[in-house]
Amino acid sequence: MSWANAVVQGILLGGLYALFACGLSLLFGVMRVINLAHGDLAVLAAYLGVTLVPAMGLPPLWSFVVVVPIFMVLGYLLQRSLIQASIERGQLTTLLVTFGLSVVIENGLLEAFSADSHSLAVGSLASGSVRVMGELSVGYLSLAVFVVAVAVLLGLQLLLSRSGTGRLIRAVADDREMARLVGTNYRHVFGVAAAIAFATVAVAGLAFGMYSSFAPTAGVSRLLFAFEAVVIGGLGSLWGTLLGGMVLGVAQAVGAQVNPAYAVIAGHLVFLAVLAVRPEGLTGGPGPPRRIRWRPRLPLRPWSLPRPPGRLLGTRAARGRGGAAVLGARPGGAPARATVRVTRSRRRLGRLGLAAAVLLVAGLAYLPYLVYSGTTDTLVNFFIVLTLASMWNLLAGYAGLVSVGQQAFVGLGAYFVLIAAQRGLEPFAAIPLAAVACALVALPIAWLVFRLRGGYFAIATWVVADVCQLVISRFSFLGGGTGKSLPGLGGADPALLGAATYWAALAVTMLALASVYLLLRRRVGLALTAVRDDEVGARSLGVRVGRTQRLVYLVAALGCGAAGGLLIVSQLNVEPASAFTVQWSAVMIFVTVIGGIGSVEGPIVGTVLYFVLQQTLAQYGAWYLIVLGAVAVVVAIWAPRGLWGLIADRTHLRLFPVGYVLRSGPSEAATPDPSEVAAGQRTAGPPARN
Amino acid sequence: MTEPVLEVRSLTADHGQLRALTEVSLSVLAGEVYAIIGANGAGKSTLLRSIAGLHRPTAGTVHLDGFDLTGEPAERRVSAGISLVPEGRRLFPSLTVEENLLVGAYRARAGSWDLERVYELFAWMPRRRRQRAAQLSGGEQQAVAIGRALVANPRVLLLDELSLGLAPVVVRQLYELLPELLQAGLTVLLVEQDVRQAVRVASRLQCLLEGRTTLEGRPAELTPERIEAAYFGLAASRGGAGPEGSA
Numbered sequence: 026m027s028w029a030n031a032v033v034q035g036i037l038l039g040g041l042y043a044l045f046a047c048g049l050s051l052l053f054g055v056m057r058v059i060n061l062a063h064g065d066l067a068v069l070a071a072y073l074g075v076t077l078v079p080a081m082g083l084p085p086l087w088s089f090v091v092v093v094p095i096f097m098v099l100g101y102l103l104q105r106s107l108i109q110a111s112i113e114r115g116q117l118t119t120l121l122v123t124f125g126l127s128v129v130i131e132n133g134l135l136e137a138f139s140a141d142s143h144s145l146a147v148g149s150l151a152s153g154s155v156r157v158m159g160e161l162s163v164g165y166l167s168l169a170v171f172v173v174a175v176a177v178l179l180g181l182q183l184l185l186s187r188s189g190t191g192r193l194i195r196a197v198a199d200d201r202e203m204a205r206l207v208g209t210n211y212r213h214v215f216g217v218a219a220a221i222a223f224a225t226v227a228v229a230g231l232a233f234g235m236y237s238s239f240a241p242t243a244g245v246s247r248l249l250f251a252f253e254a255v256v257i258g259g260l261g262s263l264w265g266t267l268l269g270g271m272v273l274g275v276a277q278a279v280g281a282q283v284n285p286a287y288a289v290i291a292g293h294l295v296f297l298a299v300l301a302v303r304p305e306g307l308t309g310g311p312g313p314p315r316r317i318r319w320r321p322r323l324p325l326r327p328w329s330l331p332r333p334p335g336r337l338l339g340t341r342a343a344r345g346r347g348g349a350a351v352l353g354a355r356p357g358g359a360p361a362r363a364t365v366r367v368t369r370s371r372r373r374l375g376r377l378g379l380a381a382a383v384l385l386v387a388g389l390a391y392l393p394y395l396v397y398s399g400t401t402d403t404l405v406n407f408f409i410v411l412t413l414a415s416m417w418n419l420l421a422g423y424a425g426l427v428s429v430g431q432q433a434f435v436g437l438g439a440y441f442v443l444i445a446a447q448r449g450l451e452p453f454a455a456i457p458l459a460a461v462a463c464a465l466v467a468l469p470i471a472w473l474v475f476r477l478r479g480g481y482f483a484i485a486t487w488v489v490a491d492v493c494q495l496v497i498s499r500f501s502f503l504g505g506g507t508g509k510s511l512p513g514l515g516g517a518d519p520a521l522l523g524a525a526t527y528w529a530a531l532a533v534t535m536l537a538l539a540s541v542y543l544l545l546r547r548r549v550g551l552a553l554t555a556v557r558d559d560e561v562g563a564r565s566l567g568v569r570v571g572r573t574q575r576l577v578y579l580v581a582a583l584g585c586g587a588a589g590g591l592l593i594v595s596q597l598n599v600e601p602a603s604a605f606t607v608q609w610s611a612v613m614i615f616v617t618v619i620g621g622i623g624s625v626e627g628p629i630v631g632t633v634l635y636f637v638l639q640q641t642l643a644q645y646g647a648w649y650l651i652v653l654g655a656v657a658v659v660v661a662i663w664a665p666r667g668l669w670g671l672i673a674d675r676t677h678l679r680l681f682p683v684g685y686v687l688r689s690g691p692s693e694a695a696t697p698d699p700s701e702v703a704a705g706q707r708t709a710g711p712p713a714r715n
Numbered sequence: 716m717t718e719p720v721l722e723v724r725s726l727t728a729d730h731g732q733l734r735a736l737t738e739v740s741l742s743v744l745a746g747e748v749y750a751i752i753g754a755n756g757a758g759k760s761t762l763l764r765s766i767a768g769l770h771r772p773t774a775g776t777v778h779l780d781g782f783d784l785t786g787e788p789a790e791r792r793v794s795a796g797i798s799l800v801p802e803g804r805r806l807f808p809s810l811t812v813e814e815n816l817l818v819g820a821y822r823a824r825a826g827s828w829d830l831e832r833v834y835e836l837f838a839w840m841p842r843r844r845r846q847r848a849a850q851l852s853g854g855e856q857q858a859v860a861i862g863r864a865l866v867a868n869p870r871v872l873l874l875d876e877l878s879l880g881l882a883p884v885v886v887r888q889l890y891e892l893l894p895e896l897l898q899a900g901l902t903v904l905l906v907e908q909d910v911r912q913a914v915r916v917a918s919r920l921q922c923l924l925e926g927r928t929t930l931e932g933r934p935a936e937l938t939p940e941r942i943e944a945a946y947f948g949l950a951a952s953r954g955g956a957g958p959e960g961s962a
Contacts, residue, residue, distance in 0.1 A: 189817070189821075192810065192814050192817060192818055193818065193821065195807065195809055195810055195814075196807045196810060196814075196818045198809075199807040199808055199809055199810065200805055200807055200808075202769060202805075203801065203805045203806075203807065204807075204818075205768075205769065205788070205789040205790045206767060206769070206789060206793065206798070206799050206801065206805075207793060207818050207819050207821055207822065207863065207867065208790050208791075208793035208794055208821055208822025208867065209790055209818070209821060209822070210788075210790045211790075
């Protein structure tokens, strides 16, 4: 009977998940925005319910009356300001902005309310239950939440399908330019849609607060559950979302019946199974989520052709898109068939640059003999962050893969080193092994998460990271949830150990930077830039998009795994909660965005700034993350190429030239035509964020 | 009826670095059908989009009934009296026929056009008003797109490439509606690639080539040779496209 009870509880819980999910669906359906702050907003609503409403002297149930209107106003304002601005910059920016908001809200709540858990007391409603039959009984509260969820979904459905407002929302979702032509201010309609979505978020957050206790960090799991409900049910269907929520709820309840620790992971596994077997969801038709698989069987593989040394891609003007337009439009009747050569940037990393780099690395390597160990310890952290940021920059800035789950590989890298050390391997020697192991693990993960795109890809990677953390926490020989210290380095001289760690970190970072740089200077780099700017166009020219992106994903896993290995070696112990924390993603994303996404130099600049901020705000707890998140939001919207972009625009400085320029070919004079160089820089310049 | 309803003065518009229109002027009188012709890339659609407010011109003005609309966003020009039937219909695909019309009437001016009258104009429409727009044929979609523009009760109706992708017989049926619309007091500015069609229906026409006006005048006063020359840019050698054409 307890099994039946679990199923019933799970179904009722599914209502709550559907409630969380419908706001996420609405925002995505209307304005293609994946709101990564969704869960944190729900938790914020719960906190408002727990503080504001008692302060006003009202009973807890009044929190719906108070908080929901506040959230509607908040939703409208947020949409008209930050989210609208980010929509106009492209999908990458909306993800960065909502992720920044998520981190700001979560850490703001941590600062305001500490990490303790709260709950919304609703008295008899919480404890009372109605007996259905035998031992099967249903709590009033879960029943009420379920009824509220169904009512909200029904109301939303009616609003969208029957009302004039709903009609306008659907019209704007279909074609916003056309909506302007019938007199609709689509930004206002977006705002109204956001207000409605935020109202559902508030209801969901308050219901959640009554259902269970919550802490500031609960937002992440709310987002993940909402997302899983959407994907399991099938994108774009409200009732599918309810079904998805129920499936997820039942999976969690049944998992919890087996072992309370299995609840979340059971839900994740059902989600991953649906993603693997039926990516369009339970109710979805064979719709667009499936990836196009079109692989011409040609005897020649364009990406493995031997190429002449010294030039990357000999091509006619007519082939390069940007270049051709400029050449065609050039006045004065220049020969339209002028041969141009696409080549790497004007200045290679010359001998001087190489010498400078060698000197710099040698200087850094000598540092342990000069400074106190405190400085090198800080630098180890610096190198870890720089490695992570470079990897994320490669993923998002060049391959267009916005992952919020790279912490999976940080944690796995750390734990792989631990496992190897437990088997008697020297920990430092285990770092490369752990990195390779991470790349191997990334292979099946890539197969799964690459089924989703854009924002859904981002959340899917987050789910995978959560799964990794939960799985690792289950192994008692790895210390379970409390972690384990690293054996094998106990007897070492602390000074020597510190220096060795520092050298290892330096080596890993230099390898990471060098591989990013060299990767981008190869054909892969050109392919990646093409994919990022126009995937369909790149595909039609023979770029093997899937393979290229997979390669980058594996490289990023490798780098993050190595950074995780450094982490455990420098801290000498590891615990799942801190190794797999989403703060790793927050740090790598913010550092890259602030420094300059899409340039090799950006993460370096960003990491320096990050450490300055961290040291300055060290005594204020989580404030540095709040400031960092806020700065990242501002930079993502108003200076999309980051600080390095601002520097490079003014000085034309390129430390790592990976761009391409058009040069006049052998048929013309050897001196490049200025207009062509300009054109080339434009095509190789900042990412077109579509 | 000599006062122009719609007046465009020295309009210049750019697409990035590319100049799409160079100092194009036109004035459309009340109750007439004014046709813009030109080859691909002549700037016809950019002209209509600039008039409708979707494209911000680099220089020049757009006046409706003497009021300067140049700085107004597209959504406010609808209530001023400009409705565009865009290239490729652009119905809201997930909305039904009736919902498309209702959205069209969202910012309607006062006037005689409403859903009933559109349903009278297109007799097949009431039967299928609950169908999704995406399920209609191209010609039917074009009819709904015209209806959606009409229910806003515009002063000037802008028609962009009505014939695009439609069978000739459907195109003819659509153009046969024009007299009825004019009788109802509308003024029509249309863009057409099919020169013969434009010559047949227009009271005046203007030819664009690479963003410049190469010819304007009444169809009856223009010989096919002159139109051809203006259309393909042979005007200079034939010496025919003087301003005397625009009587």
